[in-house]
Amino acid sequence: MTRIPLGMPTPPGAAPAFPAAAARSTQDATLRENLRHATHTIRAKRAAAVAELSDWAELRAAGAAIKDHTLRHLDHYLEQAEAAVTAAGGQVHWAADAAEAQAIVTRLVRDTGEREVVKVKSMATQEIGLNEALAAAGITAYETDLAELIVQLGNDLPSHILVPAIHRNRAEIRDIFREHMARWGRPAPDGLTDEPAELAEAARLHLREKFLSAKVAISGANFLVAETGTLVVVESEGNGRMCLTLPETLISVVGIEKVIPAWRDLEVFLQLLPRSSTAERMNPYTSMWTGTSHGDGPAAFHLVLLDNGRTDALADQVGRQALRCIRCSACLNVCPVYERAGGHAYGSAYPGPIGAILTPQLRGTASALDASLPYASSLCGACYEVCPVAIDIPEILVRLRERVVEGGAVTIRGTRAVIRPAKGHAAERAAMRAARWTFDHPRALRAGQRLVSRTRRLHPRRLAGPGRAWSDTRELPEVPPESFREWWQRTRGPQGTA
Amino acid sequence: MVAADPGPAGDGMSSRGRVLGRVRRALADVRAAEAAADTAMAAGPGTGAGPAAEAEAAPPAGHAGQGDAAQDYAKRDYAVRDYLRVHGSRTAPQRVALLAENLADYRAHVHHAHEAGLPAVIARLLTERGAHRVAVPHGLPGDWLSAVTAERVPDSADLTARELDAVDSVVTGCAVAIAETGTIVLDTGPGQGRRHLTLVPDHHLCVVRVPEQVVDALPQALELLAPQHPLTWISGPSATSDIELNRVEGVHGPRTLDVVLVTVDEPPTG
Ligand code: SF4
Numbered sequence: 001m002t003r004i005p006l007g008m009p010t011p012p013g014a015a016p017a018f019p020a021a022a023a024r025s026t027q028d029a030t031l032r033e034n035l036r037h038a039t040h041t042i043r044a045k046r047a048a049a050v051a052e053l054s055d056w057a058e059l060r061a062a063g064a065a066i067k068d069h070t071l072r073h074l075d076h077y078l079e080q081a082e083a084a085v086t087a088a089g090g091q092v093h094w095a096a097d098a099a100e101a102q103a104i105v106t107r108l109v110r111d112t113g114e115r116e117v118v119k120v121k122s123m124a125t126q127e128i129g130l131n132e133a134l135a136a137a138g139i140t141a142y143e144t145d146l147a148e149l150i151v152q153l154g155n156d157l158p159s160h161i162l163v164p165a166i167h168r169n170r171a172e173i174r175d176i177f178r179e180h181m182a183r184w185g186r187p188a189p190d191g192l193t194d195e196p197a198e199l200a201e202a203a204r205l206h207l208r209e210k211f212l213s214a215k216v217a218i219s220g221a222n223f224l225v226a227e228t229g230t231l232v233v234v235e236s237e238g239n240g241r242m243c244l245t246l247p248e249t250l251i252s253v254v255g256i257e258k259v260i261p262a263w264r265d266l267e268v269f270l271q272l273l274p275r276s277s278t279a280e281r282m283n284p285y286t287s288m289w290t291g292t293s294h295g296d297g298p299a300a301f302h303l304v305l306l307d308n309g310r311t312d313a314l315a316d317q318v319g320r321q322a323l324r325c326i327r328c329s330a331c332l333n334v335c336p337v338y339e340r341a342g343g344h345a346y347g348s349a350y351p352g353p354i355g356a357i358l359t360p361q362l363r364g365t366a367s368a369l370d371a372s373l374p375y376a377s378s379l380c381g382a383c384y385e386v387c388p389v390a391i392d393i394p395e396i397l398v399r400l401r402e403r404v405v406e407g408g409a410v411t412i413r414g415t416r417a418v419i420r421p422a423k424g425h426a427a428e429r430a431a432m433r434a435a436r437w438t439f440d441h442p443r444a445l446r447a448g449q450r451l452v453s454r455t456r457r458l459h460p461r462r463l464a465g466p467g468r469a470w471s472d473t474r475e476l477p478e479v480p481p482e483s484f485r486e487w488w489q490r491t492r493g494p495q496g497t498a
Numbered sequence: 499m500v501a502a503d504p505g506p507a508g509d510g511m512s513s514r515g516r517v518l519g520r521v522r523r524a525l526a527d528v529r530a531a532e533a534a535a536d537t538a539m540a541a542g543p544g545t546g547a548g549p550a551a552e553a554e555a556a557p558p559a560g561h562a563g564q565g566d567a568a569q570d571y572a573k574r575d576y577a578v579r580d581y582l583r584v585h586g587s588r589t590a591p592q593r594v595a596l597l598a599e600n601l602a603d604y605r606a607h608v609h610h611a612h613e614a615g616l617p618a619v620i621a622r623l624l625t626e627r628g629a630h631r632v633a634v635p636h637g638l639p640g641d642w643l644s645a646v647t648a649e650r651v652p653d654s655a656d657l658t659a660r661e662l663d664a665v666d667s668v669v670t671g672c673a674v675a676i677a678e679t680g681t682i683v684l685d686t687g688p689g690q691g692r693r694h695l696t697l698v699p700d701h702h703l704c705v706v707r708v709p710e711q712v713v714d715a716l717p718q719a720l721e722l723l724a725p726q727h728p729l730t731w732i733s734g735p736s737a738t739s740d741i742e743l744n745r746v747e748g749v750h751g752p753r754t755l756d757v758v759l760v761t762v763d764e765p766p767t768g
Pocket of ligand 1: 276388
């Protein structure tokens with residue numbers, strides 16, 4: 001059989017597995033159209049931005065090597081970063097899991113006597129459910145990234161790393177602003193239309209009041225330089241600068257994998273990230289700060305170093321490379337599964353291919369959703385090719401499928417354990433073996449994918465076999481007759497990026 | 499040394515030990531492989547990178563080294579850096595032209611001035627932008643604002659963000675500009691002000707002395723900058739693409755960025 005194992009096992013669990021969640025998304029024509037437009041637009045722009053640099057391959061290799069080196073000596077660099085941040089006037093806190101991070105941040109905010117905080121978009125705080133924890137403690141967190149504001153006002157969830165409100169069109173955004181802004185602060189201007197410039201102006205006015213009165217801000221960081229203790233936030237709108245500069249207290253929640261050894265290493269990542277992410281030579285604003293500065297910016301700076309499953313991923317010799325990720329979102333934009341399923345189907349802060357490999361490693365594969373995530377891929381490899389730190393996402397997916405289906409040794413919350421195979425899924429085990437075989441035989445994999453694409457033409461309304469689980473929707477006829485890999489090879493042009 | 503995972507959530511110190519302990523256990527295979535490699539290396543000639551490689555890997559500004567044996571591997575160059583320092587070779591005028599082109603590409607307004615004409619250009623731009631009140635950082639060259647009629651609001655320790663919100667424009671210099679990316683970098687040095695000065699007003703006028711403040715590429719800029727000071731890298735005005743991917747200039751930062759490239763008189767040669 002050359003069938004690609006798109007299907008997924010369904011171990012017991014309450015959360016909807018990826019296929020069920022994806023089915024809801026794929027039946028929403030608006031969402032799919034927004035997603036298709038967005039991902040294809042960014043994809044093309046990114047390719048052009050990357051093609052400008054003749055040394056992209058060398059930068060990519062260096063980025064992967066620096067991150068690998070850091071991960072292999074993570075204890076050393078974390079301690080070095082801690083010492084440097086402390087020496088520069090910051091305070092460092094360590095959080096082994098989400099609950100600890102929530103407790104630390106809640107206590108730090110309470111110590112200031114404030115009940116409101118402004119936030120700049122941060123995957124780590126979303127991962128740990130910080131806003132909800134703060135709300136339970138009577139503290140309101142205001143998201144200040146335009147897209148996060150749209151998401152928060154709409155009582156919604158982000159669906160893309162870079163463009164979290166990618167699933168909303170301008171008319172929906174206008175309605176959300178009109179309806180909900182007043183409840184959170186300054187209402188939307190009268191007669192607000194759905195012109196993007198007007199919507200941005202409404203957000204500017206709404207949030208300006210928050211920035212000017214905020215005493216506490218919460219951020220993440222893109223990089224933490226161990227040698228100097230410098231934190232780096234890369235952004236576009238200026239809400240990051242507002243949060244990092246105006247309040248009296250700044251709390252940054254940073255995953256332990258964000259550390260890089262040296263100041264000089266930024267020369268690699270500040271070239272890789274903007275071009276991969278927003279497809280720009282450089283993003284509008286990059287802020288760097290080291291501890292506190294007298295008379296400039298927050299007088300108190302707290303760095304919360306977050307584990308929350310990262311060391312479990314680190315313990316896996318194949319899976320640990322996922323910790324290189326710099327959250328650029330390039331892999332989302334080329335992923336045919338993400339394009340159809342939407343970000344919400346991945347059930348975590350991390351959608352798309354990176355979510356499919358990161359979430360099951362951070363949270364384990366005990367729930368139906370997390371166990372199904374490694375199957376949310378056709379293993380076409382496009383994500384690997386665009387990844388600026390060369391994470392072999394298909395390799396990790398295969399590894400995780402193996403773990404789900406065959407069980408084996410894992411590390412859960414720092415403790416080694418042996419998990420049992422998902423029961424009653426002989427078919428999945430067979431699929432797993434097929435996947436491994438095809439993976440060892442790239443030519444067969446390509447042939448297999450072409451076969452599947454032809455199968456789609458024969459059965460346009462649903463995929464056969466295991467693939468049916470997530471592709472069983474009315475709108476499947478839109479799947480192009482050529483496979484993704486064929487499309488990629490045909491359209492990416494002579495400037496390969498790998 | 500943490501041998502086993504301590505119990506559930508406790509104070510900060512125990513979490514620190516727990517996280518570092520997990521890291522070390524997770525990397526047991528790495529340490530084992532390294533020990534084997536070190537043994538092999540000790541038997542052969544040469545150990546690690548020579549002095550030249552170490553010097554090359556040294557950071558631009560002096561940073562306290564840690565007296566840690568682990569520093570040995572941190573000093574070996576841990577990545578092959580065969581990427582380019584600069585993308586192409588340019589004369590100084592070409593470098594300045596590229597900076598102007600890339601700034602404009604990201605919707606900054608680029609202007610050229612000769613040193614003697616700079617005050618007039620600044621005054622004209624402020625008038626055109628309707629600036630009534632202008633924030634002035636410490637150390638701004640005295641004559642830059644000599645032709646300006648708008649009210650000057652000097653930066654001071656008690657100038658609040660709310661007060662800055664009532665200021666129309668800010669005029670600054672910069673630390674360095676990067677041609678290949680169209681970026682200007684502020685390091686809060688003389689003539690640049692504290693960070694909020696260039697953030698809250700809606701119009702930022704930034705003067706770049708060309709060609710001496712312009713480098714070709716990002717790696718060169720990093721070498722010139724000291725991370726001890728807060729740094730703000732600016733590539734065009736504030737922007738968002740969050741609404742159907744339409745780029746909209748100016749969300750929270752200054753919506754208008756004027757960059758004046760000022761040519762300094764060449765000292766007479768010979
Ligand atoms: S896995 Fe790679 S491509 Fe995907 S977000 Fe992370 S760094 Fe970017």
